Each structure stands twice: as structure tokens, then as C-alpha cells.
Amino acid sequence: MKGLLRYFVLLAVVMLVAAACSSDDSDSGTDTTAAATETTAATETTEAAPTTTAAPATTAPPTEKIDIDFWVAFSDEARLGFSEDRAAEFNEKHPEYNVRVTSFASYNDVFDAAVLAVDSGEPPGLIHFFEAATRQALDAVDGDLNPIFKSVTDAIAGRTEILGEPVVLDSVVDAARNYYTVDGSFYSMPWNTSTTVMFNNMDMLNEAGITTPPATWAEVETACAAVMALDDAPSGCITWPNHSWFVEQTLGQQGELLGNADNGRTGRATEVFLESDGMMNYLEWWKSLNDVGYYTYTGLQRDWDGTSNAYLAGEVAMLVYSSSDTTFFDENAEFTNVASFMPSDGDTDYVGNLIGGATIWMLDGMDTATEDGALAFLNFFSNPANAAAWHQLTGYIPITQDAVDLLEAEGWYDESPNSKVASDQLAAAKNTPASLGALLGNFVSIRDVITIAIEDILVNDLDVATRMADANAEANKSLSEYELLFGG
Amino acid sequence: MLIFGLVIAALLGPLYVFLNLERRSLQRYAIGSATAVAGAAITPLVMGRCGFTEGTSGVDHLLSLTLMWGAAWIALIALRSFFDRADGKAKASAAMAGEIRTGGYRMGWWVPWVLLSPTLLILVVFLYYPAFRTFTLSTKLTKLGAPRSIDVCFGNFTELLILNPAKLVAYPLIAIAVIYGARFWMNHSGPGTWSRKGADVASVVGMLAIFVAMYLMFSPGGGGQVDYRDVYVNTLIITVGIVAFGMIGGLAVAYLAFRKIRGGSAYRTLLIWPYAISPAVAGVLFFMIFDPTAGIFTHGMDVVFGIDVPNYRESAMLAQGSIILASGWKILGYNILFYLAGLQTVSTDQIEAAVIDGASSWQRFYKIVMPALSPITFFLLVTNLVYAFFEVYATVDFMTKGAPAGKTSIAIYEIIRVGVNNGDLGRGAAQSVLLFAAVIAITLWQFRTTGSKVSYGGA
Missing domain, CATH: 1.10.3720.10 (MetI-like)
Known part of the structure; x- marks a missing residue:
């Protein structure tokens, strides 16, 4: 009897687990974009269990196919699924090629795996890598000191179509083109590209008597005073992730450089400025918002999920976030969700916001047929229809002018005006080194130094100038070590 | 400084022999000295003189010497077990080994190694080699995909520690003194007396002293x-x-x-x-x-x-x-x-x-x-x-x-x-x-x- 009871319990446990699993499945099936967090986050996940999904080809060609591996740093169904679908379409259209998409947990995982694969002689063809590591990708070499990646522009070599796919590189919007053009060469093909915008719960703001989204820091404070004075005031007024990208955005807005050599754009940056006036200005404002309880800190660095949940749950009235999730907020907000430009300091002249996101890098050393296949896929992947679909799926900006034109012709922007804000904000930027953003070595570590310092300031109520002086020393040490390893 | 380390090791060898071996002879003192020097020479042979070159700090010297003497000490322990066996001290294990020799295995000394080889192979590939790589990596400044790596010797360690070598030596010595003091007190107090109760407290303090010493040794x-x-x-x-x-x-x-x-x-x-x-x-x-x-x-x-x-x-x-x-x-x-x-x-x-x-x-x-x-x-x-x-x-x-x-x-x-x-x-x-x-x-x-x-x- 006793033994029987134990088996019964075990059976119940198994059933419970099975039930839990199946309900998980249906959840993720209906709510795919919920898992889609912004991509500039250098996610810390280390459990990279790459899952290869060979895109099925419908026709069976007699000759052997040429495999092209495409390593993607997305693992959510929506964005990974998009790349897998495009690969399948490409394989169908070009039966002589087989583009295989492999998913990784983070950009760092993709890069580390690619470098190791180069060393072991079996590199992928294309990898997906993020903007902050552009310097690192350009500097990366194999065991024989040859660069790992090849410039896409050089490989295209002036052709206007490859294997019948029209080249779209020339149509890439300026903001992305300028960011990724280094030493006069456009190295990698931009894919997911976004900027920071503000999402406003207009129901709540209207209730507080605010009719238009705040555009400056002062207006944010006024709006917050009104919102927090409401009878049913939320627990906070505004939030955004403690991610260095937002700090970099405000430096761009104020025309302040993060690194020397024009933000590393006219030469290699050898010094970072974490104690600049623009930095102090922004961090002092951020801290003051936090001190009066207007800003809600979720307590985690790079917390895309927590901040987005707080906004959707109505715990804050405003959210500064990546435009990449515009569609997600439009679909999931149970209130009037209006996107607006990221608020800037009204007292300094506005220079410009910068992009964030990732590009697709092509590895060097492929034979001509494989390389042409990879280039054809890149141009197919961002052809006007695909680039527009990608924008509509997520909120990342349409990466080519042709895609913008297509979306305008379809009337998409009249239908969802929030989707236009990011492109408009980038178009409003003056093209200066400050608004382009910095190219730095060890940028991931430097970003880490910045976010830790900010957390320290917010949580432990430290003096901004003192704490940033420490951070500045640490970041400069990191950069100088990088230059020792990689510099000329 | 390197020579100083080797000279001290050469003196430590005979001292160890004097303290730990029952049968002592001039020859054994000489062997002890040579063993200690050989042990101490391992790290400089592997790492070079990097801990002593110009521009290194007192903490670097200290870490280098600690490693050298640590290796010398381990070599001496090995020597001691060798001499003990020669002196017939380790009878039990010798008897067991004899039993095995005359027991089931008559197929040659290599048979156990062949049978062990799958396990050893896995251990070497997945455990010992990565561990060895970790040790070599720990002395470098390096990143994946970098055209070069830079030897920093003990730099990655010294930046975790305080900068004053005298304090780095003093803190653990004080902690060890407290522990041995407490043990001495414990051995010289009768059970059930107030003195024993004091000794109990002291032994707890001794244990805490190690943790406090480590706290003080790490860099703030x-x-x-x-x-x-x-x-x-x-x-x-x-x-x-x-x-x-x-x-x-x-x-x-x-x-x-x-x-x-x-x-x-x-x-x-x-x-x-x-x-x-x-x-x-x-x-x-x-x-x-x-x-x-x-x-x-x-x-x-x-x-x-x-x-x-x-x-x-x-x-x-x-x-x-x-x-x-x-x-x-x-x-x-x-x-x-x-x-x-x-x-x-x-x-x-x-x-x-x-x-x-x-x-x-x-x-x-x-x-x-x-x-x-x-x-x-x-x-x-x-x-x-x-x-x-x-x-x-x-x-x-x-x-x-x-x-x-x-x-x-x-x-x-x-x-x-x-x-x-x-x-x-x-x-x-x-x-x-x-x-x-x-x-x-x-x-x-x-x-x-x-x-x-x-x-x-x-x-």
C-alpha cells in the first residue's frame, strides 16, 4: 500500500510537469514577442546551446549544395523565426545554396564561437554582431594575424546585383551607414537597427493634464509632478533600463564625445571621457529624478524586461526604451500608447541621437561561389519587402530607403504613426562624431563600468562626480589594455 | 632576489631533513638541499624571472618567493616519503604493494594503465589540460581574436591584493600565531577549568583570525x-x-x-x-x-x-x-x-x-x-x-x-x-x-x- 502510494505521487508529479510544459508551449505560441527584448543588451546568458535548424529546401537539386552558416544572436521565436523563414525562402529561390541558421544566446556567444571556429578551420559564413563591438570585430584576427572579417563593400566590388539579387547596400539609410562606415569603408550589412524613443501612457498623462508627450528634461519633471499628484498615482512616473546605451544617447544629444579621436572615428580612441560636462549633467538629472521618486529603478542593470513590464502594468507613465519593441507595445498596451522622441536637455543645443543594434558580418576566406551566395543572401535578406516586414514585425527601423518608400506607399505610417518616430528622430540628427556614437575597444567592459557606477549612484546615494571619477579611471585602464593588445 | 630565493631554499632543505628524518647524514643533508633548490627552481624555469624584473613591486617578489618556496616544500615532502620508505617506515603500504605484486596481476605493470587509459584520457583532456591552461592564462593579458597577448606575470593577482608586502606577510603570520597560541593554551589547561573555557574562545578567535587576515590582504x-x-x-x-x-x-x-x-x-x-x-x-x-x-x-x-x-x-x-x-x-x-x-x-x-x-x-x-x-x-x-x-x-x-x-x-x-x-x-x-x-x-x-x-x- 505504501509503495503504491509513492508511485501514485510520482505519477502525479510527472503529470504536473507534463501539464506545466504543455501550457508553457501554448503561452509562447500566442505571445512570442513578449520574449523579444532589445538587442543592444549584451546579454549575460552563458548557457549557449546552439540549435541548428537547417531550412528545408523543397526542390532536390542533383548537384551538391553549398552550405552557408548564418549565426544569429536571437533566440526568441519571432526574430529567430524571421531569419529562418528568410533563409528557407532564399534556399528555395537558389537551390544551389543551403543557408543554415544557428541560434546563439547572445552577441558575445556568437563572436566567441566564431573566433574559435576560425581557429579550428570551420568558420561560419555570416555572423550577427552588435554595434558596440564594431571596433572589436574590425580588430579581430586569426592565428596568422589575418583579419577575420571581410568588408561587404569590398566583396560586392561595385556590382549592382549578385546571383539575380539586387544589391541594396547603397540604399541603407544614412544613420546606419554613417555609424558602420569605418575608415571610409562600409564593413558589415546592418540588420536590426533602432534608436531610443519614449513611450507615453497618454491616458495617464491626460488625466494629469499633460496633453503632449514631454520633449525636454524640464517637461518630464513637470509632467511627473502632475502625474504623481494624481489620486491614483502610480508607484513611479518614468523608467528606462540602466544600460549604457541610454547614457551614450544623451551624450549624442548634447554633442558630447565619449572617446577621443572624434569618438574613435578619425583614428583609434585611446581615451574615454566619463567625467565630461554632458555626462555629469545627465547623471545629476537622473539621480535627482530618482531621489524625488519620479524615476523607478528596477534594481537590475540592463533590465529590459522589468522596465517594459512596469510600463505595461501602468506602474509608470513613461518609458524610455528601444524603438525595437514599438510593435510589441502597440499590440500589448491596454492604454493609449504614444511614441515620442527621447527627451533631451532643453538647455543645451540638440545635436542628435544615435543608432543601436547589430549588423551581419561576413567572414573572410570563403571561395567565390560561397561568398557570392553569402552576399546574395545578405541583399535578399534586406531587400525592400523583407526590410519592411522586419520593421513591421518589431519596430526596428526600415534599414533601406527603398523599404521606407515601400512602407509609405502602403500607408503603414498612417496606420501606425508610432513606428515612424524612430526614423524621424534619426533623420533629425546632425551628422557629427558625437551623434554617430563612439567606436571603442573593450566597449562591453566600459559599458559595464558605466552601468555599475550608475547603479552605485542610484542605490547608495553616492556623489556623481566622485563615483564617475573612479569609473573613468577604470574605463580608461580597460581601453588602454585593449590598445596594448590590438592597437597598431 | 631570485638568487636569494634559491639560497634560502638551499638552507631550508637541510633544516627540513633535520626536523623530519630519523636517520640523518651529510649525504642526506646535501640531497635535501639539492631537492629544495630544484623545487624552488621550477617556477622560475617555467615563468622566467618575470616576478623579479625591474619595475615589479614588492608584492610581485613576495608572490614569486612564496611560489618558489611552496614548490620547494612540496619537493621536500616527496623526498621525505621516499626516505621513509627506504628506512622501512611505511611498512603497511609496502606489504600491501607486495601482496598485489604476488596476487592476481601477473600480466605486467602496464595492464592497469591500459585499463585506466579511457578514464585518464578523459581526465587529461577535460580536466588537467584546461586546469593547466587556466594557470598559464592567469599570467596573461589576452582576449579572443587579439593579435598578441601580453605577459603580466603576477599582475592579475597583485591587483586583487593590498600593495604593502610587509602587511601581506604579517597578517597571515599573526593569524597563524593566534591559532597556535590557542592550541598551546588548550593543551595546557585542564578540562572543566576557566582556563579551558578561555582556550575554547581563543580557538574560535583563531579560526576567525584567518578570515580576518584574508579580508585585510585583499585590496579595497x-x-x-x-x-x-x-x-x-x-x-x-x-x-x-x-x-x-x-x-x-x-x-x-x-x-x-x-x-x-x-x-x-x-x-x-x-x-x-x-x-x-x-x-x-x-x-x-x-x-x-x-x-x-x-x-x-x-x-x-x-x-x-x-x-x-x-x-x-x-x-x-x-x-x-x-x-x-x-x-x-x-x-x-x-x-x-x-x-x-x-x-x-x-x-x-x-x-x-x-x-x-x-x-x-x-x-x-x-x-x-x-x-x-x-x-x-x-x-x-x-x-x-x-x-x-x-x-x-x-x-x-x-x-x-x-x-x-x-x-x-x-x-x-x-x-x-x-x-x-x-x-x-x-x-x-x-x-x-x-x-x-x-x-x-x-x-x-x-x-x-x-x-x-x-x-x-x-x-
């Missing part, structure tokens, strides 16, 4: 140094918390569940459940419970009682407490499993005898059950410590990411943050070596102290 940060003191304190608090909560909780629950209750076996089966959950999932679960915006507990307290629960990630105590709770809960099932098994071995005769003698239930627990469980407790102490040191990364990553401002950044989290996420392989490797040394030291210490108090029953 600033001036290009890493604030490793913070990491050390966090690791200490969280590790002690997890082990204490996991083991005391495990024993308490096992003791309660062991009693005869209706449906006991089903109940006991369910208790083991948390062990099957991965550290990452444990982190997510407790995140879901305590998260200030989406948490079940937080929301419930707000709705039911109107209590605004503070954000656990903004207070060092709450954040560390949450990590301890989540990780301790996860290891609880494992501890319960072993304690349940252990409780079945406790002699019911002894307990019955104690009941007849009028022992209270607490006395029965404290005087009979606890000692009978000591082998299990010892085993669990080791496994729980290893768990708390190495397997809490995912829990921290999901619950706090080191928040607030690094107060839950424990050694293993810091290693992965620096070495993997920031790609700073050398520093990550150096911190791994440090954690490796700490675990070796703790395990050795456990075997020496706790091990001797463990009763395995019988002979």
Missing part, C-alpha cells in the same frame, strides 16, 4: 586595484548563509519527516523535489516571487495587507538574503535526502536506552542522533560548500546580476562577469585560480579538523 580597490575585498565578503556571507540554511534546514525537515506519519513516503518523495531544479530555474522562481513589479509575494502583500514590500535588489541585506534563500532552498532537497538515509542508520537500541535513562528529546537528538549523523554531515558540508562556491552563478544572474552595486557579486559570478562576459580571459583565469586555491585550502582544513571528529561507528 582604488588606484588601479580591484575591489576584491567586497567580493570576498559577499562570497563569505552568501556561502556561509547557504550552507547553514541548507544543512540546518535539511536536518530539521528530515528529522520531522522521518517520524511515522500518515502518507510519509509520499511526503518524503515530494521533499526531494527542489533538488531536481536547476540553479537558473531556482533564480527565476524566486525572482517571480519577490520581483517588485511582477512578484507574486510583493503583489500579494500589497493587495492583502497593503504593505509595500521594498525592492530586494536595492538593499544589500535583502539581496544577499534572497540569494541565500533561493540557493539554500534548492540544495535543501539534497540534504534532506541524505539525512533521511542517515537517520535510518541511527541505532534504535541506543535511543530506547536513552529514553529509559530519562533523556529528553532534545538530549536524544543532540547526544545520539547528531553524532551518529556526523559522517553524513561531514560529507554534506563538503558538497554544500562546493555547491555554494561554484553553482550559484545562474541564481545570482537571474535574481540580482550582482545588485545592489556588486553586493551579491560572489567569486564565481565575478569570474564569469570578468572572464566571459567582458572577455578578459587572464583576469578571469587568475580569479579562478584563487577560488581553486580557496577550495583546496578549505577542503584540507575540513579533513584535518572536522574529519577527525567524525564518527563512522564501529572500529
Whole structure:
């Protein structure tokens, strides 16, 4: 009897687990974009269990196919699924090629795996890598000191179509083109590209008597005073992730450089400025918002999920976030969700916001047929229809002018005006080194130094100038070590 | 300085021979000296003179000399066992070896090695080689994909330590003096006297002195140094918390569940459940419970009682407490499993005898059950410590990411943050070596102290 009871319990446990699993499945099936967090986050996940999904080809060609591996740093169904679908379409259209998409947990995982694969002689063809590591990708070499990646522009070599796919590189919007053009060469093909915008719960703001989204820091404070004075005031007024990208955005807005050599754009940056006036200005404002309880800190660095949940749950009235999730907020907000430009300091002249996101890098050393296949896929992947679909799926900006034109012709922007804000904000930027953003070595570590310092300031109520002086020393040490390893 | 290290080693050799060997001769003194010099020469041969070159600090010299003399000491231990065997001291093992030689294996000395080779191959490829690489990496400044790497010698270690070499020597010596002082006092005080009570206190102070000394030896940060003191304190608090909560909780629950209750076996089966959950999932679960915006507990307290629960990630105590709770809960099932098994071995005769003698239930627990469980407790102490040191990364990553401002950044989290996420392989490797040394030291210490108090029953 006793033994029987134990088996019964075990059976119940198994059933419970099975039930839990199946309900998980249906959840993720209906709510795919919920898992889609912004991509500039250098996610810390280390459990990279790459899952290869060979895109099925419908026709069976007699000759052997040429495999092209495409390593993607997305693992959510929506964005990974998009790349897998495009690969399948490409394989169908070009039966002589087989583009295989492999998913990784983070950009760092993709890069580390690619470098190791180069060393072991079996590199992928294309990898997906993020903007902050552009310097690192350009500097990366194999065991024989040859660069790992090849410039896409050089490989295209002036052709206007490859294997019948029209080249779209020339149509890439300026903001992305300028960011990724280094030493006069456009190295990698931009894919997911976004900027920071503000999402406003207009129901709540209207209730507080605010009719238009705040555009400056002062207006944010006024709006917050009104919102927090409401009878049913939320627990906070505004939030955004403690991610260095937002700090970099405000430096761009104020025309302040993060690194020397024009933000590393006219030469290699050898010094970072974490104690600049623009930095102090922004961090002092951020801290003051936090001190009066207007800003809600979720307590985690790079917390895309927590901040987005707080906004959707109505715990804050405003959210500064990546435009990449515009569609997600439009679909999931149970209130009037209006996107607006990221608020800037009204007292300094506005220079410009910068992009964030990732590009697709092509590895060097492929034979001509494989390389042409990879280039054809890149141009197919961002052809006007695909680039527009990608924008509509997520909120990342349409990466080519042709895609913008297509979306305008379809009337998409009249239908969802929030989707236009990011492109408009980038178009409003003056093209200066400050608004382009910095190219730095060890940028991931430097970003880490910045976010830790900010957390320290917010949580432990430290003096901004003192704490940033420490951070500045640490970041400069990191950069100088990088230059020792990689510099000329 | 290098010569100084070798000369001292040459003098240490004969001294060791004098202190540890029964038969001493001029020849043996000479061999001892040569062995010590050879041992001390290993690290300079492998690493070069890098710890002594111009521009290195006193701390670099100190670390170099410590490594040289440490290697010399290990060489001397090996020499001693060789001489002991030659002197016929190790009779038992010699007898056993003889038995094996004349026993079943007559197929040649290589047969066991061939049979062992699959295991050895796996050990070498997946354990020894990576460990060796970690040691070499720890002396470098390097990144994946870099055209060059730079030898920094002990730089990755010295930046974790204070800059004053005199203090670095003094603190551990003081701690060791306190320990030996307490032991001396203990040996010279009669049982039951006030003096013995004082000695008991002193021995506890001695143990704490080691931890205090290490605290003082780690760098408080600033001036290009890493604030490793913070990491050390966090690791200490969280590790002690997890082990204490996991083991005391495990024993308490096992003791309660062991009693005869209706449906006991089903109940006991369910208790083991948390062990099957991965550290990452444990982190997510407790995140879901305590998260200030989406948490079940937080929301419930707000709705039911109107209590605004503070954000656990903004207070060092709450954040560390949450990590301890989540990780301790996860290891609880494992501890319960072993304690349940252990409780079945406790002699019911002894307990019955104690009941007849009028022992209270607490006395029965404290005087009979606890000692009978000591082998299990010892085993669990080791496994729980290893768990708390190495397997809490995912829990921290999901619950706090080191928040607030690094107060839950424990050694293993810091290693992965620096070495993997920031790609700073050398520093990550150096911190791994440090954690490796700490675990070796703790395990050795456990075997020496706790091990001797463990009763395995019988002979």
C-alpha cells in the first residue's frame, strides 16, 4: 500500500510537469514577442546551446549544395523565426545554396564561437554582431594575424546585383551607414537597427493634464509632478533600463564625445571621457529624478524586461526604451500608447541621437561561389519587402530607403504613426562624431563600468562626480589594455 | 632576489631533513638541499624571472618567493616519503604493494594503465589540460581574436591584493600565531577549568583570525586595484548563509519527516523535489516571487495587507538574503535526502536506552542522533560548500546580476562577469585560480579538523 502510494505521487508529479510544459508551449505560441527584448543588451546568458535548424529546401537539386552558416544572436521565436523563414525562402529561390541558421544566446556567444571556429578551420559564413563591438570585430584576427572579417563593400566590388539579387547596400539609410562606415569603408550589412524613443501612457498623462508627450528634461519633471499628484498615482512616473546605451544617447544629444579621436572615428580612441560636462549633467538629472521618486529603478542593470513590464502594468507613465519593441507595445498596451522622441536637455543645443543594434558580418576566406551566395543572401535578406516586414514585425527601423518608400506607399505610417518616430528622430540628427556614437575597444567592459557606477549612484546615494571619477579611471585602464593588445 | 630565493631554499632543505628524518647524514643533508633548490627552481624555469624584473613591486617578489618556496616544500615532502620508505617506515603500504605484486596481476605493470587509459584520457583532456591552461592564462593579458597577448606575470593577482608586502606577510603570520597560541593554551589547561573555557574562545578567535587576515590582504580597490575585498565578503556571507540554511534546514525537515506519519513516503518523495531544479530555474522562481513589479509575494502583500514590500535588489541585506534563500532552498532537497538515509542508520537500541535513562528529546537528538549523523554531515558540508562556491552563478544572474552595486557579486559570478562576459580571459583565469586555491585550502582544513571528529561507528 505504501509503495503504491509513492508511485501514485510520482505519477502525479510527472503529470504536473507534463501539464506545466504543455501550457508553457501554448503561452509562447500566442505571445512570442513578449520574449523579444532589445538587442543592444549584451546579454549575460552563458548557457549557449546552439540549435541548428537547417531550412528545408523543397526542390532536390542533383548537384551538391553549398552550405552557408548564418549565426544569429536571437533566440526568441519571432526574430529567430524571421531569419529562418528568410533563409528557407532564399534556399528555395537558389537551390544551389543551403543557408543554415544557428541560434546563439547572445552577441558575445556568437563572436566567441566564431573566433574559435576560425581557429579550428570551420568558420561560419555570416555572423550577427552588435554595434558596440564594431571596433572589436574590425580588430579581430586569426592565428596568422589575418583579419577575420571581410568588408561587404569590398566583396560586392561595385556590382549592382549578385546571383539575380539586387544589391541594396547603397540604399541603407544614412544613420546606419554613417555609424558602420569605418575608415571610409562600409564593413558589415546592418540588420536590426533602432534608436531610443519614449513611450507615453497618454491616458495617464491626460488625466494629469499633460496633453503632449514631454520633449525636454524640464517637461518630464513637470509632467511627473502632475502625474504623481494624481489620486491614483502610480508607484513611479518614468523608467528606462540602466544600460549604457541610454547614457551614450544623451551624450549624442548634447554633442558630447565619449572617446577621443572624434569618438574613435578619425583614428583609434585611446581615451574615454566619463567625467565630461554632458555626462555629469545627465547623471545629476537622473539621480535627482530618482531621489524625488519620479524615476523607478528596477534594481537590475540592463533590465529590459522589468522596465517594459512596469510600463505595461501602468506602474509608470513613461518609458524610455528601444524603438525595437514599438510593435510589441502597440499590440500589448491596454492604454493609449504614444511614441515620442527621447527627451533631451532643453538647455543645451540638440545635436542628435544615435543608432543601436547589430549588423551581419561576413567572414573572410570563403571561395567565390560561397561568398557570392553569402552576399546574395545578405541583399535578399534586406531587400525592400523583407526590410519592411522586419520593421513591421518589431519596430526596428526600415534599414533601406527603398523599404521606407515601400512602407509609405502602403500607408503603414498612417496606420501606425508610432513606428515612424524612430526614423524621424534619426533623420533629425546632425551628422557629427558625437551623434554617430563612439567606436571603442573593450566597449562591453566600459559599458559595464558605466552601468555599475550608475547603479552605485542610484542605490547608495553616492556623489556623481566622485563615483564617475573612479569609473573613468577604470574605463580608461580597460581601453588602454585593449590598445596594448590590438592597437597598431 | 631570485638568487636569494634559491639560497634560502638551499638552507631550508637541510633544516627540513633535520626536523623530519630519523636517520640523518651529510649525504642526506646535501640531497635535501639539492631537492629544495630544484623545487624552488621550477617556477622560475617555467615563468622566467618575470616576478623579479625591474619595475615589479614588492608584492610581485613576495608572490614569486612564496611560489618558489611552496614548490620547494612540496619537493621536500616527496623526498621525505621516499626516505621513509627506504628506512622501512611505511611498512603497511609496502606489504600491501607486495601482496598485489604476488596476487592476481601477473600480466605486467602496464595492464592497469591500459585499463585506466579511457578514464585518464578523459581526465587529461577535460580536466588537467584546461586546469593547466587556466594557470598559464592567469599570467596573461589576452582576449579572443587579439593579435598578441601580453605577459603580466603576477599582475592579475597583485591587483586583487593590498600593495604593502610587509602587511601581506604579517597578517597571515599573526593569524597563524593566534591559532597556535590557542592550541598551546588548550593543551595546557585542564578540562572543566576557566582556563579551558578561555582556550575554547581563543580557538574560535583563531579560526576567525584567518578570515580576518584574508579580508585585510585583499585590496579595497582604488588606484588601479580591484575591489576584491567586497567580493570576498559577499562570497563569505552568501556561502556561509547557504550552507547553514541548507544543512540546518535539511536536518530539521528530515528529522520531522522521518517520524511515522500518515502518507510519509509520499511526503518524503515530494521533499526531494527542489533538488531536481536547476540553479537558473531556482533564480527565476524566486525572482517571480519577490520581483517588485511582477512578484507574486510583493503583489500579494500589497493587495492583502497593503504593505509595500521594498525592492530586494536595492538593499544589500535583502539581496544577499534572497540569494541565500533561493540557493539554500534548492540544495535543501539534497540534504534532506541524505539525512533521511542517515537517520535510518541511527541505532534504535541506543535511543530506547536513552529514553529509559530519562533523556529528553532534545538530549536524544543532540547526544545520539547528531553524532551518529556526523559522517553524513561531514560529507554534506563538503558538497554544500562546493555547491555554494561554484553553482550559484545562474541564481545570482537571474535574481540580482550582482545588485545592489556588486553586493551579491560572489567569486564565481565575478569570474564569469570578468572572464566571459567582458572577455578578459587572464583576469578571469587568475580569479579562478584563487577560488581553486580557496577550495583546496578549505577542503584540507575540513579533513584535518572536522574529519577527525567524525564518527563512522564501529572500529
